[in-house]
Amino acid sequence: MSSPGSLGHSGQDHGGTGSVEPVPAVAFNNITKTFGAVTACDGVDLSVHRGRIHGVLGENGAGKSTLMKMLIGLVLPDSGSIAIDGTTQHIQSPLAAASLGIGMVHQHFSLVDALTVWENVALGEAGKLDPDAVRNRIGDIADQYGLMIDPDAQVGSLSAGLRQRVEIIKCLRRDPNIVIFDEPTSVLTPDESVQLFESLRHVVAAEGRAVVLVSHKLDEVLHATDDITIMRQGKVVDRLEAATADAPTLARGMVGREVSLRSERAALGVLDVSADPSDSAAKPSNPNDSAPVLRIQNATARGIGGVALLDDLSIELRAGEIVGVAGVEGNGQRELGDLLSSLLSLQSGTVSIDGVQVPDGKSGAMARAGIGVIPEDRHDSGIVLDMSLAENLVLVDQSAVARRGFIDGSALRDFAEKMIDEFAIQCSGPDAPMWSLSGGNQQRVVLARELSQQPKVLVAAQPTRGLDVGAIEYMGQRLEAAAEAGVAVLLISSELEEILDLAHRIVVMNSGRIVGEVDRADANLESLGLMMGGANA
Amino acid sequence: MSGTASGPRVGEWVVLYVVSVLAALVLSAILVQATGGQWRPVVNALLDGSIRNPGRIGETLGTAAPMLLVAIGTIISSKAGLINIGQEGQLFVGAAFATYFGFLIGGPGALNVVLILIFGAIGGALWAGVAAVLKYWRNVPEVLSTLLLVTVGGQLVAYGLSQSWLLLAPLADRGNRNQVSSQLAEGNRLPRLEISGNEIPFAVFLGIGLAIVVSLALSRTVWGFMLRMLGRNPRAAQRSGVAQTKYGATAIMLSGAFAGLAGAAMLAGGGFAFGNYQLVPGFSTNIGWTGLLVALVAREKALVAIPVAFVFAGLRTGSSFVGATGVEGRITDVIQGFLVLALLVPPAVMFLRDRKRARDAATERT
Numbered sequence: 001m002s003s004p005g006s007l008g009h010s011g012q013d014h015g016g017t018g019s020v021e022p023v024p025a026v027a028f029n030n031i032t033k034t035f036g037a038v039t040a041c042d043g044v045d046l047s048v049h050r051g052r053i054h055g056v057l058g059e060n061g062a063g064k065s066t067l068m069k070m071l072i073g074l075v076l077p078d079s080g081s082i083a084i085d086g087t088t089q090h091i092q093s094p095l096a097a098a099s100l101g102i103g104m105v106h107q108h109f110s111l112v113d114a115l116t117v118w119e120n121v122a123l124g125e126a127g128k129l130d131p132d133a134v135r136n137r138i139g140d141i142a143d144q145y146g147l148m149i150d151p152d153a154q155v156g157s158l159s160a161g162l163r164q165r166v167e168i169i170k171c172l173r174r175d176p177n178i179v180i181f182d183e184p185t186s187v188l189t190p191d192e193s194v195q196l197f198e199s200l201r202h203v204v205a206a207e208g209r210a211v212v213l214v215s216h217k218l219d220e221v222l223h224a225t226d227d228i229t230i231m232r233q234g235k236v237v238d239r240l241e242a243a244t245a246d247a248p249t250l251a252r253g254m255v256g257r258e259v260s261l262r263s264e265r266a267a268l269g270v271l272d273v274s275a276d277p278s279d280s281a282a283k284p285s286n287p288n289d290s291a292p293v294l295r296i297q298n299a300t301a302r303g304i305g306g307v308a309l310l311d312d313l314s315i316e317l318r319a320g321e322i323v324g325v326a327g328v329e330g331n332g333q334r335e336l337g338d339l340l341s342s343l344l345s346l347q348s349g350t351v352s353i354d355g356v357q358v359p360d361g362k363s364g365a366m367a368r369a370g371i372g373v374i375p376e377d378r379h380d381s382g383i384v385l386d387m388s389l390a391e392n393l394v395l396v397d398q399s400a401v402a403r404r405g406f407i408d409g410s411a412l413r414d415f416a417e418k419m420i421d422e423f424a425i426q427c428s429g430p431d432a433p434m435w436s437l438s439g440g441n442q443q444r445v446v447l448a449r450e451l452s453q454q455p456k457v458l459v460a461a462q463p464t465r466g467l468d469v470g471a472i473e474y475m476g477q478r479l480e481a482a483a484e485a486g487v488a489v490l491l492i493s494s495e496l497e498e499i500l501d502l503a504h505r506i507v508v509m510n511s512g513r514i515v516g517e518v519d520r521a522d523a524n525l526e527s528l529g530l531m532m533g534g535a536n537a
Numbered sequence: 538m539s540g541t542a543s544g545p546r547v548g549e550w551v552v553l554y555v556v557s558v559l560a561a562l563v564l565s566a567i568l569v570q571a572t573g574g575q576w577r578p579v580v581n582a583l584l585d586g587s588i589r590n591p592g593r594i595g596e597t598l599g600t601a602a603p604m605l606l607v608a609i610g611t612i613i614s615s616k617a618g619l620i621n622i623g624q625e626g627q628l629f630v631g632a633a634f635a636t637y638f639g640f641l642i643g644g645p646g647a648l649n650v651v652l653i654l655i656f657g658a659i660g661g662a663l664w665a666g667v668a669a670v671l672k673y674w675r676n677v678p679e680v681l682s683t684l685l686l687v688t689v690g691g692q693l694v695a696y697g698l699s700q701s702w703l704l705l706a707p708l709a710d711r712g713n714r715n716q717v718s719s720q721l722a723e724g725n726r727l728p729r730l731e732i733s734g735n736e737i738p739f740a741v742f743l744g745i746g747l748a749i750v751v752s753l754a755l756s757r758t759v760w761g762f763m764l765r766m767l768g769r770n771p772r773a774a775q776r777s778g779v780a781q782t783k784y785g786a787t788a789i790m791l792s793g794a795f796a797g798l799a800g801a802a803m804l805a806g807g808g809f810a811f812g813n814y815q816l817v818p819g820f821s822t823n824i825g826w827t828g829l830l831v832a833l834v835a836r837e838k839a840l841v842a843i844p845v846a847f848v849f850a851g852l853r854t855g856s857s858f859v860g861a862t863g864v865e866g867r868i869t870d871v872i873q874g875f876l877v878l879a880l881l882v883p884p885a886v887m888f889l890r891d892r893k894r895a896r897d898a899a900t901e902r903t
Contacts, residue, residue, distance in 0.1 A: 341775075341776040342775060342776050343772060343775055343776060362780075363774070363775045363776070363777075363778050363779060363780040363781065364775075364776070364777055364778020364779070364780070365778075366776070367776060367777060367778060368778060373776070380772055380773075381770070381772040381773045381775070381776050382773065383770070383773065384765075384766055384769045384770040384773050385769070385770070386769045386770075387765065387766070387769060391762065395766060395773060395777045396776070396777045396778070398759050398762060402759050405758050405759050405760065406757050406758050406759070407757055407758065407759060407762060409757075435891075
């Protein structure tokens with residue numbers, strides 16, 4: 001809080017270049033952090049200045065959250081140093097961070113629903129509780145930053161936007177010099193987002209605090225920040241000033257990995273290098289000819305506080321084609337998968353298979369209609385860890401191994417052994433408990449089960465997440481084979497390469513909507529990146 | 538992997554159980570000594586009262602039977618991931634149903650006994666059904682509603698026992714007591730089988746038979762498969778076509794039916810603790826709670842519940858002999874508590890270990 005204004009202004013001229021600087025509020029110097037084999041941050045340099053909003057842009061897993069966790073003492077760096085106002089600090093705990101004036105507004109709320117606003121704000125304070133003082137302080141902050149709120153409202157009854165407001169007040173009450181916002185708009189409606197950024201401006205303008213905005217949304221980084229740092233795979237790939245940046249540059253910086261996986265696959269000889277994208281037109285399916293197998297029409301679903309999870313979403317899928325659903329995570333892909341797994345009910349809209357409407361949210365209805373699903377999180381709805389491998393292979397349909405209501409143990413074993421062979425599942429046998437299998441093999445069990453049902457539609461949501469290269473190849477081959485056999489495949493993935501590798505047609509999701517559709521042949525990373533960021537929806 | 542792991546794991550189980558049961562026994566002995574008794578005579582009294590004296594095995598078996606029935610029901614609901622802890626009330630309401638309809642239908646004969654048992658089961662199922670309705674209609678956690686319904690059920694039956702148009706016996710049959718139902722006629726009682734001086738109530742065979750049936754149903758049938766899926770991963774079950782409302786409500790009501798059946802069997806079986814073939818206030822005498830403990834210790838295995846129920850019944854029948862040693866008979870309640878804890882510690886330890894292994898396996902793969 002020491003005469004910050006002048007520092008902030010003098011910093012403006014130099015923006016993001018990070019070369020000739022006044023003392024920054026926060027300076028990360030050559031920070032590296034690894035978790036096992038994964039390098040979350042790799043020699044990161046980053047400076048944040050007072051009086052400015054610094055946007056840190058990157059995809060999921062780019063290392064931005066890890067970096068911020070180091071700043072608030074949740075994670076310790078392996079090497080490198082962090083300087084606060086020019087002094088090198090070892091931030092060992094959130095308490096230490098708080099004493100240095102660093103506060104964070106977390107992506108996921110840490111509020112107690114049953115308590116009122118002022119009680120939540122007072123939580124964690126030491127000493128005697130003075131309700132009136134807390135209420136007054138909330139009133140002051142509300143006036144100062146335009147964060148109006150009723151201190152006596154119960155938090156559980158508030159909308160997501162207001163809850164976030166409580167989080168922000170909670171953070172500001174401690175008078176931090178440096179405020180970090182982690183994906184603040186992921187749970188907000190557009191209106192609430194606009195309000196948030198207005199109050200953010202106040203925080204900076206009024207008192208010259210330093211603000212870090214962590215985000216993967218192009219639009220908000222472009223419009224709400226002053227300086228932008230783009231991270232990818234643990235490294236800083238670009239530093240820009242918001243005033244001079246444009247969305248295509250940001251998109252390219254965020255997703256531009258043109259050469260990685262695709263070339264690797266080509267080198268391994270798995271991918272036919274000559275398979276030009278335009279080949280996709282020559283695939284057996286000609287999208288315009290056949291009737292769609294799966295048709296989702298105007299699907300709308302809302303979550304708590306009225307946030308649109310799916311917003312008037314329509315997709316058509318034909319037999320034999322792979323349609324890739326691209327998009328930054330958290331834009332409704334999970335809900336799309338849930339819808340097709342009978343785990344989500346729609347407020348309006350329909351799902352139909354071969355022209356017959358399938359009731360949404362009715363247990364088992366989607367599966368019976370012929371929709372196979374490789375879920376985003378297999379532990380969530382894909383497998384039952386406490387049941388055996390063999391049982392997991394017949395979760396959806398036991399008819400092949402059941403007679404008169406009884407499960408035929410030997411038929412089940414035979415079926416399981418067949419699947420173990422066919423899908424090369426590594427295990428101790430059909431009776432192995434599911435939890436004893438590795439992630440890749442659990443995924444194969446899911447794949448084996450869903451394909452053995454001979455589905456009309458196969459939904460593969462983030463099917464290769466957490467798998468090694470070999471398993472990724474295998475999954476790709478299986479999906480392609482399924483499509484060739486006439487299955488309509490919906491590939492939901494946040495890995496653009498995966499989609500570009502496999503899909504014939506690509507749709508892009510943003511905020512629960514389909515914001516664009518391109519043929520594989522016409523797709524390029526930049527336009528996809530733009531659409532993913534919601535820049536020209 | 539699990540094949541090679543099972544060998545040493547059996548050893549681990551045995552060691553864990555032996556150590557923790559020994560610890561419980563030592564603690565119990567210390568307790569007896571500390572309250573002015575001698576542990577040796579107390580142990581002898583327990584054994585005499587439960588198995589050694591003539592006819593006591595029959596009593597113990599007769600006491601074990603309703604505990605076992607309650608436990609079987611509890612296992613069904615917990616397989617489906619539901620926590621029914623209101624068996625005490627479901628048992629009492631079941632017994633009241635059995636009493637009411639037993640006298641309404643009247644007449645002698647075996648058919649009437651069967652009907653009494655069936656009405657007991659229906660009563661228990663309906664009472665548990667209240668919790669099911671609250672859960673699936675209004676999202677009330679069944680663990681709360683089943684528990685609270687114990688109290689409500691007790692009051693309702695007590696009211697029934699005060700009204701002659703409901704359960705209260707006619708003045709002539711009441712003697713000097715308030716709030717008792719009439720006695721079941723001779724021909725409306727469950728038969729007993731006499732084996733070497735022990736009278737073994739029919740309910741014992743019913744309990745063992747049903748334990749086998751339920752064990753098979755849960756492990757071998759498609760229905761049991763669905764129920765287990767629902768219990769272990771409700772979201773996978775929802776996608777796979779296991780309607781939570783249908784299967785969950787069935788499981789809760791079935792578990793209530795077993796508790797109600799236990800109540801009817803106590804009514805029609807009579808014997809040691811269960812009075813004189815008539816309904817009285819406090820009729821359920823903690824059999825519901827103890828049955829719950831049996832299920833807890835048997836850990837979702839209906840067949841394991843058979844010996845566990847016998848042990849718990851033995852503590853109960855044995856405790857009536859403990860009073861003669863000068864030690865407070867209720868000390869066996871404390872011993873029972875120790876024993877329950879002792880039997881629950883090994884599964885808890887193994888569970889934590891399994892989970893750790895699973896977690897290690899999970900982190901290994903990423």
